[in-house]
Amino acid sequence: MSNQPGSSTAAEPDQPDTTDPVDEALPAIGEAAHPAGGVANRDGEVRPAAAPGAAVLALLAVGWLAAMLWSTREAIHSAAAGLTAISLSAFALPGVISAALVAGAAVALAVGELLARRLGDRATARFVLAVGTGLLVGLGTAVAINLTYADNATTNTIAGTSAAAAIIGAAIAGARTAAPVGAIVTATLGTLLFVVAFSRARDPLFALFGADGSQASLVDAAKWVSRTESLLAGLLAGLLAFGYLTWARRRAVRRDPATPVSRWPVYLAAGAGPGLLLLLTEVIIRVGGRTLLDLAGALSEADAVAQTSLGTSRIDNGIWMLFVGALTTLILFGRTLNPARLDVDDEPETAED
Numbered sequence: 001m002s003n004q005p006g007s008s009t010a011a012e013p014d015q016p017d018t019t020d021p022v023d024e025a026l027p028a029i030g031e032a033a034h035p036a037g038g039v040a041n042r043d044g045e046v047r048p049a050a051a052p053g054a055a056v057l058a059l060l061a062v063g064w065l066a067a068m069l070w071s072t073r074e075a076i077h078s079a080a081a082g083l084t085a086i087s088l089s090a091f092a093l094p095g096v097i098s099a100a101l102v103a104g105a106a107v108a109l110a111v112g113e114l115l116a117r118r119l120g121d122r123a124t125a126r127f128v129l130a131v132g133t134g135l136l137v138g139l140g141t142a143v144a145i146n147l148t149y150a151d152n153a154t155t156n157t158i159a160g161t162s163a164a165a166a167i168i169g170a171a172i173a174g175a176r177t178a179a180p181v182g183a184i185v186t187a188t189l190g191t192l193l194f195v196v197a198f199s200r201a202r203d204p205l206f207a208l209f210g211a212d213g214s215q216a217s218l219v220d221a222a223k224w225v226s227r228t229e230s231l232l233a234g235l236l237a238g239l240l241a242f243g244y245l246t247w248a249r250r251r252a253v254r255r256d257p258a259t260p261v262s263r264w265p266v267y268l269a270a271g272a273g274p275g276l277l278l279l280l281t282e283v284i285i286r287v288g289g290r291t292l293l294d295l296a297g298a299l300s301e302a303d304a305v306a307q308t309s310l311g312t313s314r315i316d317n318g319i320w321m322l323f324v325g326a327l328t329t330l331i332l333f334g335r336t337l338n339p340a341r342l343d344v345d346d347e348p349e350t351a352e353d
Contacts, residue, residue, distance in 0.1 A: 051182030052251050054110040060189055061106035065099040065141065072096055072158075073149055087303060089154035090296035093161070093289050094314060098192060098281045100141055100162040104134040104169030106185045113178060127174035134170020138163030154292055161288035168284065169277075180266050183244040184273030187237040191274050191321065194236055198229050226313055230320035234275065237321055238328020241270035245329075246336075264333055271329030275322025282314050 051057075072092040076085050108130035112119070119126050142159040149155045173181050202225055211221035245267060286293070293311075297304040 050116070050248065050252065051109055051113055051178035052248055053186075054106070054113040054178070054182060057182060057185050057189070058103075058106040058110035061099075061103040061185065064189065064192065065096075065103040068092075068095050068099040069141070069144060069148075076150060076154070085150065086154055086292070086295050087299060089158060090289075090292050090307060091310070093158060093292060094281060094285055094310075096158060096162055097165045097284055097289070098188075098278065100138070100165040101169040101277060101281055101284070102185060102188050102192070103141075104137045104166030105173040105181065106169075106189075107137050108133040108170035108173035109178060109181050109185060112173065116178075123176045126176065127171070130170045130174030131167065134167040134173075137170065138166035141166055154295075157289055157292045161284060164288050165281070165284050168280070177266075179245060179248040180270045180273070182248065183241040183270035184277065186244045187240040187270070187325065188274040188277050190240045191233045191237050194233055195229065198232070226317065227320065230317045231324055233317070234321040234324025235328055237274040237325035238271040238332070241273065241325065242267060242329045242332040245270055264330060267329040267333040268326050272322045272326035275318050275320070275325055278318035278321060279315065282311070282318065286311070 072089070072095070075088045075092055111133045112126055112130055115129065119129070142163040145159040145162065146155060149158070173185075175181055205225045205228065206218070206221045209221040209224040211217050293307055297307045
C-alpha cells in the first residue's frame with residue numbers, strides 16, 4: 001500500500017545510517033542562508049563566518065609586499081640616471097600598490113579573526129580595528145620605503161600611495177563577514193604569483209600568436225598574450241575563491257551542523273574580488289601616483305605612449321579577471337547544487353482493476 005501524502009515511514013532498524021553528517025547538514029535549494037555569508041548557530045543567531053588560515057594569508061601577503069618593495073628598490077638603485085629611475089618607478093608602482101592593498105587586507109583580516117570572540121557582532125568595532133591595523137601596515141611600509149629607497153622625487157610618492165593602499169585594503173577586511181574576504185585575499189595572492197610566473201611564457205606566446213618582428217604583428221600578438229593571461233588569471237581566481245569558501249563552509253558545518261550554506265552572491269563577490277582589487281589598484285595609482293605618472297610620461301613621447309598603453313592594459317586585465325572569476329565561481333557553485341528531489345509519496349496512485 002502506498003503512503004498518503006505527508007506521511008512518513010519509519011526507518012528499518014537493521015539498516016545503519018551511513019549519511020555523512022557534513023552532507024546531511026547542507027541545506028537543499030531554497031532553504032534559508034544568510035545572504036551576506038554569515039552562519040547561524042543553533043539558537044538562530046547569525047554570526048560572522050570565520051576565515052580559516054587568516055594568519056597564514058597575512059604572512060604570505062606581507063612576504064609578497066616585502067618582495068615587491070625589494071625588487072623595486074633594486075631596479076631603482078640600478079638605474080644609471082635620474083630620468084631612468086623615474087621611468088622604472090612608474091613601471092614598478094602598480095606591483096607595489098597591489099601588494100600593499102592585499103597586505104593591508106590580509107593583516108587586518110588576521111587581527112580581526114584573532115579578536116573575533118571579543119568583538120562579537122560589533123561591526124563598528126571590527127571596522128575601526130581593521131582600519132587601525134591597516135594604518136600600522138601602511139606606516140611600516142612607508143617608513144621602510146623612505147629608509148631604504150634612494151632620496152629622489154619618486155620616493156615620497158611611492159611611500160604615500162603604498163600607505164594609502166594598505167589602509168584601503170584593511171578597510172575592506174573590516175567587513176562583518178570574514179570568509180569572503182579571506183577568499184578574495186587568497187585568490188588575489190594566487191593571481192599575483194601567477195602573473196609573475198606567466199611572464200616566462202610571454203616570448204613563446206608572442207611567437208605562437210604570429211609576432212614576426214613588424215610593429216603591427218607585435219601589437220596584435222601583445223593583445224592576445226594579454227587576453228590569455230587575463231583569462232587564465234580569472235579562471236585561477238575563481239577556482240581559488242570557490243575552493244576557499246568551500247573549505248570555510250565545511251569547517252563551519254563540522255563545528256555546527258545547523259550551519260546554512262552561503263548563497264550564490266557570496267560566491268559571485270569572491271570570484272569577482274581579485275578583478276575588483278586590480279581595478280581599485282588602478283584608481284589608487286591614478287589618484288595617489290599621478291605625480292609620478294606625469295613625470296614618467298613627460299620624459300619622452302615614447303614614455304607617454306607606454307604609460308597610457310600600460311594603464312589601458314591594466315584596466316582591461318582587471319575587467320577580464322572580474323567577469324571570468326565571477327563566472328567560474330558561479331559555475332562551480334551551480335554544480336554543487338542538488339537537483340530538486342521528487343517525493344515518491346506525492347506521486348498519484350494508479351487505479352487498480
